[in-house]
Amino acid sequence: KQEVTQIPAALSVPEGENLVLNCSFTDSAIYNLQWFRQDPGKGLTSLLLIQSSQREQTSGRLNASLDKSSGRSTLYIAASQPGDSATYLCAVSQRSGNNRKLIWGLGTSLAVNP
């Protein structure tokens, strides 16, 4: 059974720091991995999608890597800003019967302090 773990559970950093959020998964048979951002009381905003054949994706100050064989992904945030404060969730997509389900980590709660 696929299990997704995110470390750390919470992170508080001063503005301007570069930081790394970690996501690990136990079953490497995935289709893709997606990083999401969730603000309090809000829905999920997709940040980056990495297909299983890819090793990284970049969008602005965000870079996500994927090492499928070792079951790990990292989300790198450069020059963090207070507006980056949110919960970051990673989810892997894998086959389940007629469906591809998303299996989720519990998230990393990030606070960027001015």
Place this chain on the structure above:
Amino acid sequence: GAGVSQSPRYKVAKRGQDVALRCDPISGHVSLFWYQQALGQGPEFLTYFQNEAQLDKSGLPSDRFFAERPEGSVSTLKIQRTQQEDSAVYLCASSLLQGTYGYTFGSGTRLTVV
């Protein structure tokens, strides 16, 4: 539309009341998913539609939960005789093709059963 739209944003229901939650996916998205997110937890899969066909409903917690997508676009999640444990955020996501190109989530409906 440009994104996934969910309504209502907030719903307070008295225990035992029936509720209906609506999801309007991105136009042309074949796949539609419902997830339940309890406070402090990652989303949990409820059910999946491909067009109008409900291909997977294994995540529905009880027979009080029912979902439909009669014309392959708008979907409704209905909860009968609501209980306090049903309190959660209900998220809808759509995808062009079974998540191959990632998932787009709506803002969710926060259901509080009192």
